Amino acid sequence: MKAFRTLGLVLLAAVMTLTAMAQSAGELRFCLRSEPRTFDPLLVSDEASDTVRYLTGGVLVRINRQTQTLEPELASSWKVSKDSRSISFALRDRIFYSDGSPFTADDVAATVKRMMAPETHSPMADAFGAGGEKTDIKVLSPTRVTITFAAPIAGLDRLFDEVAIVSSRSPRKEMAALGPYYVADHKAGSYVYLRRNPNYWKKDSSGQAMPYIEAIRLDIQANRDIELLRMQRGEIHLINSLDAEYFDRLKSINPSLVYDAGPSLDSEQMWFNQVPNAPVAAYKLKWFRSSNFRHAVSMAINRADLARIVFGSHAQPAIGPVSPANKFWFNRKLRPTQYDTGVALRQLQQDGFRLNGGVLRDREGHAVEFSVITNAGNKYRERMATMIQQDLGKIGIRLNIVTLDFPSLIERIAEKFNYEAALLGTVNAGLDPNEQMNMWLSSGENHQWNPRQKSPETTWEAEIDRAMKAQSQLSNPMKRKVYFDRVQEIVVREAPFIYLVNRNALSAISTSIRGAAPVAMRPQAYWNIERMSLTDGKKVH
Amino acid sequence: METTTPLLAVDVSARYADGHDVLRRVRVTVERGEILGLVGQSGSGKSTLALAILGLLTAKSGKIAGSVQLMGRELMGLRPREMRELRGREIALVLQSPLSALNPALTIGAQLREAWMAHDPEKQHWLKQAREGLRSVSLPDTDDFLARRPSQISVGQGQRVLIAMATMHRPALLIADEPTSALDMITQAEILELFAKLNQAYGMAILYISHDLASVSTICHRIAILHDGEIVESGKTEELFRAARHPYTQQLLSSCPHILAEPPKEEDMDENLWPTAPAGVLQGALHSHTYHDCGR
């Protein structure tokens, strides 16, 4: 009798748990740091809009943020042609938008057509190459579509990770969602309210419909201190990206809230101005254009200290242009640049530099002194510069730190070239080297140390140009990687960019969230939103 | 010829910026060595006339027209610099209240020094002159006194300092604008005596401006009555008292019933000025305290 009752209770509890799960309850809350500029997925250029697109948009293929491999989504399979110009998708059947409109190959065709149309001014069109009119879209059946672009595109399939398919039939246009959520309400300057898409196609292995969380409230909150306070109070469930100081602050209050997912894809780097006719003293340009000088400076910087002190160990000494977090493309043969002032000095001596009475002088007797500019108000960069100042002081180099507001900084490094060295960071949203074409090609706009060259000025820049072009014309990733590994080796050897650290991907996640698995790639904390659930729909912790 | 030219001959009209006429063709002459009393109520334009003579009426305070002649020389239209050189040397001014006319931030010595050096840039002269000036107004000429600030001396002493400053350069004409009305009656008497003495000793002509007919009558040779921007009556002191014609003068006279039977004569002004003055004069002076503000 007693045993029977116990069994009954256990059964009851099990049933209740099941129903609770089946109800997929709860409201997840977190903050957007600005008002989303657009809800049109083809026009996204800011972080807030990107968040909304990630949560509401349905894509054909998706990069798994954890494995960094491409997975089928609305397309059950796809195939890229040998010449990397066209791609064919086989679409899933019987899929509907949040408003009930059916999803077919026509929607894919319409979306790609609009994205490539010059009058749309879609920021994504560039990645697919110019010549929108030449894009050829063939709808073979409601579930089959082939798109042919004007020119070969390396890594073509991965680019579709960002292309949310907009309905061509729905009267609600881009507000009809194919993704796990749809925009139910929006109050400008205050919040964006997302509701679970009842027609979302995905089901988990037990057959339950995803996503599990009923709604997401995105509060627009620019102030990070307030965001942190609300996290502490349990008013929000997650902070997607934290900086080191906030991370440690939150950790000291509640260590179970913070996640350090290891190095991110982003890097911090310093570089010298190598523009030949820059308004910089000729003898200094001579230093900056010497790879011995640049490499010696690189070796004289104690990267381990930068990572440990400036970022409280929430960063890793950078090895090269690609973060180790980029699992496929990182060149594993590269070794970290050793910190060795002795070797650095010997390398400088090869160029005729002499250390005398604590002052390094070049062959002509000029004391080695230069300025580094960085953006004002970024205390991590200011502190890195101050530490580099002391490091370089040890080999007799005097470094002057100048912090500038962002517009005048950009004007100096991109237009007037009126600077000596700069310290900034690179934010990498994607993984593919093709996204960095503009940075590595000597003709590129973002070839910061000496942009827009008519023809490569050095043999190593010429070699980078060749390797980057060669890899972009191949479709086999392994073959492409051979070329890109070479690029990474050259960059580390020639040190046009002196890579300092890769900041860690830091986030805060409430203990009431189940299934969270923060990663290095954006969006770090909610990339697997459809698998996340809440143990308590109301209060956090 | 010289004797026929008066020391000062004024014939001016003045109008405030708001269009109100302050002075309407006011004609006043002061002879050499003479004390002329200019009597009028507050608001009658007395101070405006004083400032007009000194060329200190600014554009802000109004417009002035007419003529001001000093020893036959026309002062109206002189350049500011020429006018400045006249001030303090030819014509000097003593204001009513030493409390506000002396600069509280400067020592007595410094103020005397400024007054002297305005017309004599030689630095070594001033101290001797300052001491002499203090002696001439019966003040101590000690270093201690020179080092005092206006807040550290009495009001009577302050008025004497003002007089010393004004008379350092022995001006031909001293304009005294209500110089005694801020003083108690004993000090008033002493200051009046001092004016008479300076007039005697240096032959300095004085234009003595006051609202108080009684006190004026004790030292002035002639009196002019200013009423509502016009000179309504003028004449020798005794004649005016004997036979005032204008109703306003009569009204003034009736307000101080114990009027001198005999106005002072030049000979006895020296020492027995006050001893001969009847009590009524003092009383009249006392009454004046209730309305001594002359519109500044």
Added chain:
Amino acid sequence: MKLLRKLAWIILLTVAALSAMASVLSTSGYATQFREETSAAPSRQHWLGTDELGRDRFARLLYGTRISLGLAPVAALLATALAAAIGGGAGYLGGRWQRGMTVMIDLFLCLPWLFLLVIARAMLPLNVSPMVSVLVTFGLLGALGWAGPARVVAASVAALRDSECVLQARAVGTTEWRILLRHIFPRLLPILSAQFLILVPVFVLSEANLGMLGLGVAEPLPSWGSLLREMESLYGLTSAPWRLVPLGLLMLVVNSLQLVMGDEETSA
């Protein structure tokens, strides 16, 4: 009151002496980074602990005091002198001049100064030593801080210009120039010294704000501004209260200055 004033003098002299002897008193330089002891609590080695980069806070406070206490008053003096000259001139000339200057001052105060300073910094050469950057910063503060005080000065001068003692001075034939210099200027001293005293802490704080824009004292040189900037987050303070020492010292010095200067005035 007298005791308080003595105390203020003692504080000021002690602070001045301490900062003058910074190199003797502090065991380490203001820039040396003890990288194994970052953000340390006070110890025998580091009396006020170390900052985020492991630099001795005590040394930074002493050197920073030397810079800020030395230069903020110089900048304040420059600003006050400009205010006296511009405000005094306009107030004395009066009329159209004063109205013109009031409009000018209002315009000047309306200008987006931070924005203009940013532009000014962007135009300065990059390779200036930290010491030069300090001088430029305080020089700019001094050159731009005159407008507020000038308005006060203009009003006082306008009142003094019409006062009886100035009339009396004119009546003895004093030149306008001497009147300004000998009669009006001495009476402005209390106003000017009050403005000066207001400006000193304002400039110390402005320097801190400019630092945020990259216009302040360049690393590694310390200043009160950069020390105060560390107090941005309340969080850091509760866990490390010794960081409040620079703020305490600043308040102590400013109050002492006010006490000492205020007393000079009344005795004058």
